[in-house]
Amino acid sequence: MRAGFISLGCAKNLVDTEIMLGLLDKAGINITDDPAEAEILIVNTCSFIDSAKEESISVILQMAAYKKTGHCRCLIVAGCLGQRYQGELLDELPEVDAILGTGAWHRVVEAIEVVLQKKERLLLTGEDPAIYDETMPRITTTPSHTAYVKIAEGCSNCCSFCVIPMVRGAFRSRTAASVVNEVKQLAARGVKEINLIAQDTTSYGRDLYDGPKLTGLLKELVRIDGIAWIRILYCYPKYFTDDLIDLIAKEPKICKYIDLPLQHIDDSILQVMNRPDNQNEIEVLLAKIRSRIPGVAVRTSFIVGFPGETEQQFQNLRNFISEQRFEHVGIFTYSQEEGTVAAALEDQIADETKQERYHELMAIQSQISEQINQSMEMQILDVLIEGATEQDRVMMGRSYREAPDVDGHIYIESASALPAGEFVKVRIVQGFAYDLLGEKL
16 A cells, blocks of 8 residues: 655654654555555644644645545544544544544554554544654655754643643653664764754753753763764753753854744733743843854744734834844744633734734844845855755755754855765855855865
8 A cells, every 4th residue: 555644834743744654664555755646645734823724624625635536545634633623623524534643643554454444434632642762663754864853742831822732742751862762873874964853842851750951962962973963943941051051052063053932022921921031031041142152043933913912012022133133033923722821812913913013023034134144254164965956056055054944045156966965165155134155165
């Protein structure tokens, strides 16, 4: 049999998809990129915000059409949408044969067998959302030189706007031994860049009895031969310790790249968001990071249009972005998610106002990013080659300053074909809002 996968949402969801791919491969089920040829279609969904839910439903319906136009005999919906809405999906989408929630994606082979052999529809969600370990088979779908490694599952921060604790459960760390063993396996396969992910990476190990913290895990990972870059994503400010700052500063394998989603800066908004930080604490942390990690690139994200956000509170955020001059910023409009505390708040902001504030901040950040990238001109960077552009005329890659999938690229002029995964020295010759242009030395 042949199975086709569609993975939606974040990199954390992608890792779940890659484990499911490995489980199917181990069971002797072939994987195809052509959904029209697949007897089994699996959509790993996201339900973080309304737009993600809409995309998930749209893709499910597109895949359902292959029951008539293709070979599909089994359509499975996995991931957050299935966990969050469970029975409703089976009731409203008769084309769906099985639901695998966040606590049951590891039972994908069992679900296929039930659907195809017993001709039964199935709902598997699980009491405790699953967390994988290095003993599970995994087929990575990222380029062969880079991989995501999920070091924890779930979240216990309970921000008032977020559904993740409801669909992913409380924060649970993998053991250090499991993470180290997986990274060793990836290094043996030629992976050079490891991107550590979780809902809150800086909380790693704090739920384990006498367990290692993030700094302890990193000290073990940097000793693994073959790994050149270790990038830490989804950091939470609360546990961004001085020890972590110092380790990033002195360890050459750890990318001088900080991903620190702040969500807002106004103290009143942060309090209603149930965020434990305030503006002064955040500014002190950013000052320490920048003073003690030379050349650091900082990415963050903010939400505009949170319930009750006044014009003055928005201006506080606007001024903060202008003053801090982050290398990378993501701006999101607030999404009223059912079941969250924020959804029941009064003073919901009109969509028109949200969009105006979104575009205003994006324009400011675009100008800042372009100025920062222009300041990089004539600097020499180590660039990890990703491949060629679609026209095969220009090579492209990333430095430590650009994370995969979310940041821009460095395009290399007058460079003959270079193998993906190779590191080259590049002099930056021109900076743009999101990308840079360089020449190979």
